[in-house]
Amino acid sequence: MRNNSVILRFIRKYIISKGGVSVPKRHKFKRIFLRHSIWLVLIGVDVVFFLLTDRFFTTTNLLNIVFHGSLLGVVAIGESICLLTGKFDLSVGSIVALTGAIASWLMVTGQAAASGWGVHPVIAILIVLGVGMAAGYFNGFFIGKIGMNPLLTTLATMFAFRGLALLVTSGQTLYGLPQLYRFWGGGAVGPIPVAIIIMGILYFVFHFILTKKKFGRHVYAVGGNPLTARECGINVNRVIISAYILSGLLAAIGGILGSGRLNAAHARAGMGLELEVIAAAVIGGISLRGGRGSIIGTIAGMLVLSSIDSGLILLDVPAFWIQFTTGMVIFLAILIDTIKVKFFRMG
DSSP: OHHHHHHHHHHHHHHHHHSSOOOOGGGHHHHHHHHHHHHHHHHHHHHHHHHHOTTTTSHHHHHHHHHHTHHHHHHHHHHHHHHHTTOOOTTHHHHHHHHHHHHHHHHTSHHHHHTTOOOOHHHHHHHHHHHHHHHHHHHHIIIIISOOOHHHHHHHHHHHHHHHHHHHHTTSOEEOOOHHHHHHHHOEETTEEHHHHHHHHHHHHHHHHHHHSHHHHHHHHHHHOHHHHHHTTOOHHHHHHHHHHHHHHHHHHHHHHHHHHHTEEOTTTTTTHHHHHHHHHHHTTOOTTSSOOOHHHHHHHHHHHHHHHHHHHHTTOOHHHHHHHHHHHHHHHHHHHHHHHHHHHHO
16 A cells, blocks of 8 residues: 555655656657647748738738737637647637627617616626636536536537527627727737737746646646546546636636627628637647647647638638638647647657
8 A cells, every 4th residue: 555655655655746748858859849730830921921922921910910919819718728628619619609699788788778777897707707717617516526428519509609699699790899899809009919918928927837837737648647636636627627717817808808709799700710719628638538739839729720711811802712721720739639649649
């Protein structure tokens, strides 16, 4: 028993301190290349569009690439945390729509305005942040505590939350949001859009949490091997539930940014976003199997997708080709993730 206790303490110390599985030193260069190759891909994509159109590498367009990718980038943080635990969340796009719709309904339109009790933007924001966290907790409870399949569970809630958004909006687009609310999604501090600043702060905070705090180490441990993590004393269910709560919270922030940017909210907002955020995370090096990757790579993945979208628009490529290209990028991201997993197993 004593030997087993010593072994478990060693495993716990190793998993929690490293947050993943090491590979032999002879593969060190390949490992570094695989984990950071996304930045080379980003440079390559930008160079291609620079050669194809002189409008790509302008200050305005580069700023627009980051700005228009900011909603994707924010929601991708939460999706990345879920992926790191070995789970995923297909409901984030619907949460974006639901929270944007609720905020708009509370502030200025529908029954709220007709009844004369339009809510202050700050209160509306706090309410929808709570809604996002509650939606995330709902997912996390049934996946982490009850043990339901994450694919089927979040697929079901994706439809359910989208239905609630339709109910709130009555199938209509809600317009006329207060300036204070619009500021977060469409305002700027000097030349820098507020949405970019918010995204940057969130990435800094969550990168710090995932790399320096115990919760982050537990996330990697659960994603790497949940059974071993549980044996080491980690509350696996709590980690999974927390990951989904954060995913819901960040999707709600995305809903605020999106509706504020458009000065409108509708139930179709965020459709397809769930696949784009997964693609951004996987392109950035986060494994679909959990326990490996960094949200810094997710930034690069977001920039790759946003750059491709911007470049194709500047080249006047038809919308259906843009959608086809996005689909192929997602396919390649999954293929690359599969290759990476095989490489690390061969280690």
